Amino acid sequence: MTSTPSNLQNETLDVEECTCFNLRKATRTVTQLFDDAMQPTGIRATQFTLLAAISSTGTVAIRQLSQILVMDRTTLTRNLKPLETRRLIKIVPGEDRRTRTLTLTDKGRKTLEKSLPFWRKAQAEVIERLTPKRWRDLLKQLDSTVKILGD
Amino acid sequence: MTSTPSNLQNETLDVEECTCFNLRKATRTVTQLFDDAMQPTGIRATQFTLLAAISSTGTVAIRQLSQILVMDRTTLTRNLKPLETRRLIKIVPGEDRRTRTLTLTDKGRKTLEKSLPFWRKAQAEVIERLTPKRWRDLLKQLDSTVKILGD
DNA sequence: ATATTTTAAGTGTATATGCTCATATTATGA
DNA sequence: TCATAATATGAGCATATACACTTAAAATAT
Numbered sequence: 001m002t003s004t005p006s007n008l009q010n011e012t013l014d015v016e017e018c019t020c021f022n023l024r025k026a027t028r029t030v031t032q033l034f035d036d037a038m039q040p041t042g043i044r045a046t047q048f049t050l051l052a053a054i055s056s057t058g059t060v061a062i063r064q065l066s067q068i069l070v071m072d073r074t075t076l077t078r079n080l081k082p083l084e085t086r087r088l089i090k091i092v093p094g095e096d097r098r099t100r101t102l103t104l105t106d107k108g109r110k111t112l113e114k115s116l117p118f119w120r121k122a123q124a125e126v127i128e129r130l131t132p133k134r135w136r137d138l139l140k141q142l143d144s145t146v147k148i149l150g151d
Numbered sequence: 152m153t154s155t156p157s158n159l160q161n162e163t164l165d166v167e168e169c170t171c172f173n174l175r176k177a178t179r180t181v182t183q184l185f186d187d188a189m190q191p192t193g194i195r196a197t198q199f200t201l202l203a204a205i206s207s208t209g210t211v212a213i214r215q216l217s218q219i220l221v222m223d224r225t226t227l228t229r230n231l232k233p234l235e236t237r238r239l240i241k242i243v244p245g246e247d248r249r250t251r252t253l254t255l256t257d258k259g260r261k262t263l264e265k266s267l268p269f270w271r272k273a274q275a276e277v278i279e280r281l282t283p284k285r286w287r288d289l290l291k292q293l294d295s296t297v298k299i300l301g302d
Numbered sequence: 303a304t305a306t307t308t309t310a311a312g313t314g315t316a317t318a319t320g321c322t323c324a325t326a327t328t329a330t331g332a
Numbered sequence: 333t334c335a336t337a338a339t340a341t342g343a344g345c346a347t348a349t350a351c352a353c354t355t356a357a358a359a360t361a362t
Contacts, residue, residue: 015203017290018270019277020178020185020196025221026293027171027178028349029301034171035350045171046318052166063340070176075319077342082317098327098340119169126170129299138292139168142177145289148280150180179319186320197348214310226349228312233347249310249357308359319348329338 030126037122041115047083048119050076051112054089054102061099070146083108181277188273192266198234199270201227202263205240205253212250221297234259 015021034045043051053069054060062080066073080102083089088108094101104112127135166172185196194202204220205211213231217224231253234240239259245252255263278286 014274015200015207015270017274018185018196018200019274019286019290020181021200021220022290022293023174023178023181024197024348026296027174028222029297030171030174032350033300034169044317045169046175049166049169049172056166061340069172071179072320073341074321074343078320079318094340096328096340100341119166123165123168123170126300130296134292134295135170137288138296139170139173141285141289141292142173144285145177145281146180149184149277175318183320195347212310223350224311225313225351229350230348245310247310247358251311304362306359306361308357310357311355313354314352316351317349319346321345323342323344325340325342327338327340329336331336332334 033126034119034122037125038115038118041111041118043088043111043115045119045122046079047088048112048115050079050083051088051104051108051115054104055109055112059101059103061094061096061101063099065102070150184277185270185273188276189266189269192262192269194239194262194266196270196273197230198239199263199266201230201234202239202255202259202266205255206260206263210252210254212245212247212252214250216253221301 031045038045038048041048049069053065057065057068060068062076063073066076069076071079080089080091084091086107087105088111090103090105091100092103093099130138182196189196189199192199200220204216208216208219211219213227214224217227220227222230231240231242235242237258238256239262241254241256242251243254244250281289
């Protein structure tokens with residue numbers, strides 16, 4: 001009986017189908033596209049999302065926003081830092097003094113408004129290149145994934 | 152004629168459909184699931200991917216691997232650091248002395264082998280919870296996305 | 303054969319992500 | 333009311349990501 005060689009090789013082929021790896025790969029690709037498109041605005045795609053979220057919620061606490069964005073609270077806190085440093089947002093204690101509430105500054109609002117066309121352009125380009133059907137399918141799959149695997 | 156109020160509110164609703172944001176959100180969710188499942192192995196999902204890739208390619212240069220993984224070269228360099236520190240991989244100059252080639256150490260091979268069942272379990276859980284059909288659709292969409300938007 | 307160009311890689315800087323632990327404040331229960 | 337539990341946050345630590353710039357080595361062109 002010949003000893004079976006380590007089947008490491010065969011196993012690792014499966015790894016090309018790793019859900020995590022493929023998601024991260026696609027995220028790298030798309031984030032680079034968006035960051036590149038947003039470059040003239042001075043803010044990144046991630047930062048744009050935060051400004052837009054704060055704009056649409058109005059005043060909101062950190063924990064609250066982290067739940068809306070399905071983002072770790074401490075990650076959000078860190079991500080807010082560069083926005084606060086550049087005075088795009090204001091962070092002040094809430095009525096419940098455990099909380100800190102977020103609001104856009106005038107500068108933040110202006111930055112968001114100026115950035116919107118660039119975001120829209122990037123988004124439109126992605127939809128066009130993927131085709132609307134594929135894009136809708138992608139978003140649908142991503143949404144299912146978060147809903148089903150979240151928590 | 153009534154003046155239209157700032158349509159910032161309406162605009163930002165679209166942002167919930169931001170391709171970049173939704174990808175990042177799903178990636179956060181899935182990465183947390185994988186990292187959690189891999190926790191007993193002492194390596195993270197991202198690191199597992201690197202070990203598996205090096206194992207399947209055999210000796211490989213950094214640039215080469217970065218292209219295989221569709222990953223920025225400098226990102227790969229940084230990601231290799233903790234693996235090298237823990238002596239899971241060896242980085243040595245290649246024949247072309249501009250290059251540095253990567254190989255698994257014995258410890259790296261052992262770590263990869265021990266990690267495989269945990270990765271498989273996480274992957275199986277994801278496929279089961281999403282259902283195989285949805286999972287295949289997701290992977291297909293991610294692959295299209297990278298192929299179409301890459302470069 | 304040497305000057306020029308191309309290619310591979312490392313480093314500085316900045317952001318993004320999330321776990322663990324510590325602290326402050328509010329809510330609750332005896 | 334006062335001790336305890338629950339909640340909101342920040343900070344330390346480690347990794348992940350990528351642009352711009354620099355350096356070294358190989359390829360090429362004259």
